[in-house]
Amino acid sequence: MTSPEAKGPKVPPSYPPRTPPPQKKPVEPPRPQPATKSADGMPVRTRPRMVVRNRRTAAHPFRADAWAPAKAVRQVLETVRGWGYPALDEEDLASAVRLLVTSAVADGGKRLSVHLGDQDRKVLVAVLSHTTGAPDHIVLGTVALLATVDSVGTDTGEDGRRMWAVLDGEPRRRPVRHAAAVSG
Template sequence: MTHTDPEARKPRPDYPPKTPPPPKRPPNPPPPQTELDTGRTLGPGSGRAGRTLMRNRRGATWPLEAQPWSAGRASAQVSDRLKDWGCARPDALDGLVRHLVGAAVADGGRRVSVHLAEENGHALIMALSHQSSDALDDAVLPQLRDLGAGSCGSEMTVDGRQVWVLLDLAS
């Protein structure tokens, strides 16, 4: 073959390699709206129904075994966290946290969790039993009031019983 031969001018069949074009993808749907976007409780069908979100405040959570000794551990952890945040420790704190956790442990689940949030000199402490039950113990709330809770409450959710207190850290 010579350079003038038409066969010599053709590229070789293996150069450049022919690759198919990438498949066209449909546009991605918008991401689902999360609690970070709304700052509210998510509704049914969202996969995280009934869970609330804290925004613009400090918070901490401790998962614990549902054992009698968990109340002492939770009290120490809440007290230490408030100290780390530079908050005053109310005298009633130890008794309140122990009673909250004790009520959650009494529900009979395998685990409990303690949640703490602080904002503007107030602390919200909540114990979650992770055990559904048909009955709420009505004696828990008056006992929490007697121990020094500013506000308190209890409710049954899909995640179990929530018992909470609101404390004024300035007093």
């Protein structure tokens, strides 16, 4: 009796061997962990994550495109109006958001996010570009010149550049100037 392999000439199969399908999404490499020590052995300070607690907050994510500043202004104004700031100068808020978002778009990332918070009748506007970019002191100086802006700032970390402005929601008392009586 002969074995089944010895019955005749060996013929290759008429179909290709089955191969596994390609992956739908490529495997993402692990994210880099921040170093705890530098090359010279000194500990490295890591930037703390931004934490806003015990107050109203809102977050608005956007694609970093040419339309992001207008969309951000519209959504931020709607959110802050819902919080009830009747004395807040909406023109200053819109200008601050527009300038900060435009600067974040210029960083060249794919996305950005606008985070809002309020406390003690002040509104925090923080814009994260989610990519590293150089600090733009011209933009920060322009935002700082707005009448209702109390403070501005920026820093850069592993999650990207963060810029913020704090706006005063209460009306400021401006000195009243009286015209001197002119006698003729």
